[in-house]
Amino acid sequence: MRYPIVIEPGSDATAYGVIVPDLPGCFSAGDTLDEAMSNASEAIELHLEALLHNGADIPAASPIEKHQSNSDYAGWLWAVVEIDLARLHSATKRYNITMPERVMAMVDVAAKQAGESRSAYLARAAMARIETGMFFIPTTQNMPIANDDIEHLESA
Numbered sequence: 562m563r564y565p566i567v568i569e570p571g572s573d574a575t576a577y578g579v580i581v582p583d584l585p586g587c588f589s590a591g592d593t594l595d596e597a598m599s600n601a602s603e604a605i606e607l608h609l610e611a612l613l614h615n616g617a618d619i620p621a622a623s624p625i626e627k628h629q630s631n632s633d634y635a636g637w638l639w640a641v642v643e644i645d646l647a648r649l650h651s652a653t654k655r656y657n658i659t660m661p662e663r664v665m666a667m668v669d670v671a672a673k674q675a676g677e678s679r680s681a682y683l684a685r686a687a688m689a690r691i692e693t694g695m696f697f698i699p700t701t702q703n704m705p706i707a708n709d710d711i712e713h714l715e716s717a
Contacts, residue, residue, distance in 0.1 A: 565625035568638040
């Protein structure tokens with residue numbers, strides 16, 4: 562997920578300040594711009610982990626344009642931080658899955674190239690697909706369905 566961040570320019574006397582508009586209460590800082598962005602990534606991950614730990618949902622990231630018109634941030638810098646939701650700490654559970662051997666062999670090669678375990682690779686791939694907002698729900702037409710439509714299907 563890509564969260565927009567807004568960065569208050571620093572100086573020789575002050576650090577760069579970082580706010581994450583989509584995550585109220587999530588902020589960070591750094592002595593350099595690179596440090597501020599790196600610290601922002603860590604702050605977002607810790608903030609999201611705290612939300613998960615408390616049973617809250619992870620807020621969706623808004624387009625950066627949604628926040629740029631906010632006069633509170635006039636003259637500040639904008640950036641986007643990529644957060645891998647599959648890396649967040651949450652309870653894991655062992656599952657047995659069935660798939661063709663050829664596909665599993667391809668997954669194993671890809672996972673090795675990525676420096677990940679099979680499970681980590683599959684979890685990251687699944688999250689990437691989910692984050693695109695489109696995935697397949699078994700239907701007679703096997704048509705793609707948007708995440709927004711899931712709630713409607715579950716209540717039917």
